[in-house]
Amino acid sequence: MTSTTFTPPQSLVIATRESRLALWQAEHVRDWLRSLYPQCDVRIFGMTTQGDQILDKSLAKIGGKGLFVKELEIAMEQGHADLAVHSLKDVPMELPPGFALAAVMEREDPRDAWVSPRHASLDELPHGAVVGTSSLRRESQLRARYPHLRVQALRGNLDTRLRKLDEGQYAGILLAAAGLKRLGLGERVRAVISTGDMLPAVGQAALGIEIRADRPDLLQALSPLNHLPTALCVQAERAVSRGLGGSCTTPIGAYATLEGDDMLLRAVLGLPDGSRALHATSRARVIEPSQAEALGLQVAQQLRDQGADALLAQLGGH
Known part of the structure; x- marks a missing residue:
């Protein structure tokens, strides 16, 4: 009987977007x-994707968050990079043929954050105050809870969004708490919104590492970075979206938590105008990916x- 010995990689190239947050994520990986494989030469290959370039249209109108991922996949396909690091909430629910998710790293704070120079919370905002967000999921839940507020689109990387806020274009903006914390901007957070008030995006605050499916060597090399509890939770969340035929721009929130082997999964699907929302919750014993998927x-x-089907049809999703 022959045993295969694991050979640590000699060099690795990580493809990433060039935004400050994306670069932080790539540097983190x-x-x-480098700590796992001290002899390995690990380099970063920065790219500007189409999603980064088109800032005058909403993501929903230009093809969704998959635009942040596609060009990194082409870099891997052409041999310019071995792996790509993504915010999992940007990763399409179905990866293209030939690609695989090799690892899901431990999740940061999954909640949404309220950022405002003058107002301590959303509850304090006067009638007609303008709140900025690029997310249909946030917009849907925000309008349902605060119908007296105005919601306006907010595109650009994290620094651009904060600059627009500081210029006075918005009373406040909603961002992922994880991104602010990762960039050392935690002091900008005025309030963190509980998951009971606003369900996060599928996979929010988790990093995913994508590789070509024909690289079992990389799958093995990256396995120590896979955080099983996070991977199981994210798998359950992504299965909700897949089960609805949802895309990265569908107003779906889903959030799974594990206590021991007990997983609680909550989900919401709403119209962006806040006029209608569907909620579902379920609990099960989950110790392996197939159970999370189920x-x-x-x-x-x-x-x-x-x-949900009728609601998705209203959104033009079906």
């Missing part, structure tokens, strides 16, 4: 890999039973 599909079916 680079530092992990729980996600079960929650998706609960939403379908409440009329």
Whole structure:
């Protein structure tokens, strides 16, 4: 019987977007890999994607967050890079043929953050105050809870969004708490919004590492970076979206938590104008990916039973 010995990689190239947050994420993975494999030459290959270039249209109108991922995949396909680091909430629910998610790293704070120079919370805002967000999911939940506020689109990287806020274009903006914390901007957070008030995006605050599917060597090399509890939770969340045929721009929030082997999964699907929202919750024992997938599909079916298909048709999703 022959045993295969693992040979540590000699060099690795990480493809990433060039925004400050994306570079932080790539550097975070680079530092992990350097500590695991001190002899390995780990380099970063920065790219400006189409999603970074088109800032005058909403992501929903130009093809969704997959625009942040596609060009990094081409770099891997052409041999310019071995792996790509993504915010998992930007990763399409179905990866293209020939690619695989090799690892899901431990999640940061998954909640949304309220950032405002003058107002301590959303509850303090006067009638007609303008709140900025690029997310249909946030817009849907925000309008349902605060119908007296005005919601306006907010595109650009994190620094651009904060600059627009500081210029007075918005009373406040909603951002992922994880991004602010990772860049050392935690002091900008005026309030963190509980998941009971606003469900996060699928995979929010988790980093995913994508590789070509024909690289089992990389799958093995990256396995120490995979955080199983996060990977299981994210798998359940992504299964909700897949089960509904949702894309990265569908107004779906889903959030799974594990206590021991007990997973609680909550999901919401709403119209961007806040006029209608469907909610579903389920709990199950989850210790392996197939069980996480099954729980996600079960929650998706609960939403379908409440009329998700008709709601998605209204959104133009079906």
